[in-house]
Amino acid sequence: MTATVIDGKAFAAKVRGKVGEHVARLKADHGITPGLAVVLVGEDPASQVYVRSKGKMTVEVGMNSYEHKLDVNTSEATLLKVIEELNADPDVHGILVQLPLPDHLDSDLVINAIDPAKDVDGFHVSNVGLLGTGQKSMVPCTPLGCLMMLREHHGSISGMNAVVIGRSNIVGKPMAQLLLNDSCTVTIAHSRTKDLQETVKRADIVVAAVGRPEMVTGDWIKEGATVIDVGINRIDAGLKDDGSPKTRLVGDVDYASCAAVAGAITPVPGGVGPMTIACLLANTVTACSRANGLKEPEGLTA
Numbered sequence: 001m002t003a004t005v006i007d008g009k010a011f012a013a014k015v016r017g018k019v020g021e022h023v024a025r026l027k028a029d030h031g032i033t034p035g036l037a038v039v040l041v042g043e044d045p046a047s048q049v050y051v052r053s054k055g056k057m058t059v060e061v062g063m064n065s066y067e068h069k070l071d072v073n074t075s076e077a078t079l080l081k082v083i084e085e086l087n088a089d090p091d092v093h094g095i096l097v098q099l100p101l102p103d104h105l106d107s108d109l110v111i112n113a114i115d116p117a118k119d120v121d122g123f124h125v126s127n128v129g130l131l132g133t134g135q136k137s138m139v140p141c142t143p144l145g146c147l148m149m150l151r152e153h154h155g156s157i158s159g160m161n162a163v164v165i166g167r168s169n170i171v172g173k174p175m176a177q178l179l180l181n182d183s184c185t186v187t188i189a190h191s192r193t194k195d196l197q198e199t200v201k202r203a204d205i206v207v208a209a210v211g212r213p214e215m216v217t218g219d220w221i222k223e224g225a226t227v228i229d230v231g232i233n234r235i236d237a238g239l240k241d242d243g244s245p246k247t248r249l250v251g252d253v254d255y256a257s258c259a260a261v262a263g264a265i266t267p268v269p270g271g272v273g274p275m276t277i278a279c280l281l282a283n284t285v286t287a288c289s290r291a292n293g294l295k296e297p298e299g300l301t302a
């Protein structure tokens with residue numbers, strides 16, 4: 001079997017199109033422009049690239065983008081003050097604090113200072129609790145993007161065996177909650193799981209979110225299973241013609257061997273990554289609609 005490639009890049013463009021339509025309606029009918037504020041502390045090059053890309057796409061769908069770039073040595077008090085101001089600003093409907101934060105800042109404390117209604121990352125404890133109890137919440141962008149692709153590919157995923165590899169608060173745990181809410185039988189596997197390979201082999205749906213380049217190989221995968229690769233790993237790829245080092249982006253899944261047995265698979269790049277950003281925009285327009293007591297867009301949240 002050769003797997004169907006789930007084109008996250010194309011699907012993300014469709015999601016952004018829907019977001020754009022809803023933004024246009026909010027403007028035309030209510031004179032409201034959704035706004036997303038991104039806070040970046042420090043100058044981590046990868047983070048800068050992501051923040052730039054988020055800002056560009058925010059503007060492309062017709063929303064306002066506010067960027068707050070703070071010095072790497074910013075104190076917790078200063079950062080909390082910025083968040084307080086964004087919480088109080090009626091033009092800001094979504095707030096994202098780029099992670100990871102520098103070591104001297106307590107990310108739990110900082111995240112929990114964000115107004116839960118503006119927490120478009122879905123990381124605030126209130127949103128975590130709401131999601132865990134199946135109530136309306138802000139849903140973390142990466143797991144939401146994975147869920148959207150699974151629903152699009154399968155229609156219903158009810159009753160399927162899902163194995164999530166990775167137990168992070170950002171991906172693994174919320175992903176498991178979403179799959180459970182959609183009536184999957186869910187296993188969360190991680191670095192201490194015994195017989196990881198056998199566990200994965202039973203899965204109809206595998207979500208790999210461990211941060212280990214190409215760890216999941218084709219011999220782990222059940223024939224016809226759907227494989228969602230959340231990993232974004234930049235690995236060595238020899239030297240360029242001019243002798244400088246070259247890198248390559250790979251997932252947590254060994255694509256070639258898994259694509260040979262899976263029924264469907266997401267590529268890296270062009271899979272989960274673009275969906276993450278599309279879902280961030282979707283969450284922002286959802287937050288803006290809720291803040292104004294308006295009907296929220298359909299099909300853009302869990």
Ligand SMILES: Nc1nc(=O)c2c([nH]1)NC[C@@H]1CN(c3ccc(C(=O)N[C@@H](CCC(=O)O)C(=O)O)cc3)C=[N+]21
Binds near residue numbers: 141271
């Ligand atoms: N508060 C917070 N929320 C986040 O959502 C968040 C964060 N912090 N910190 C960093 C990670 C990383 N992240 C990505 C988003 C898109 C791509 C993406 O679009 N990747 C492209 C490739 C990009 C490339 O070539 O490097 C792709 O997979 O096709 C990747 C990674 C969001 N993050």
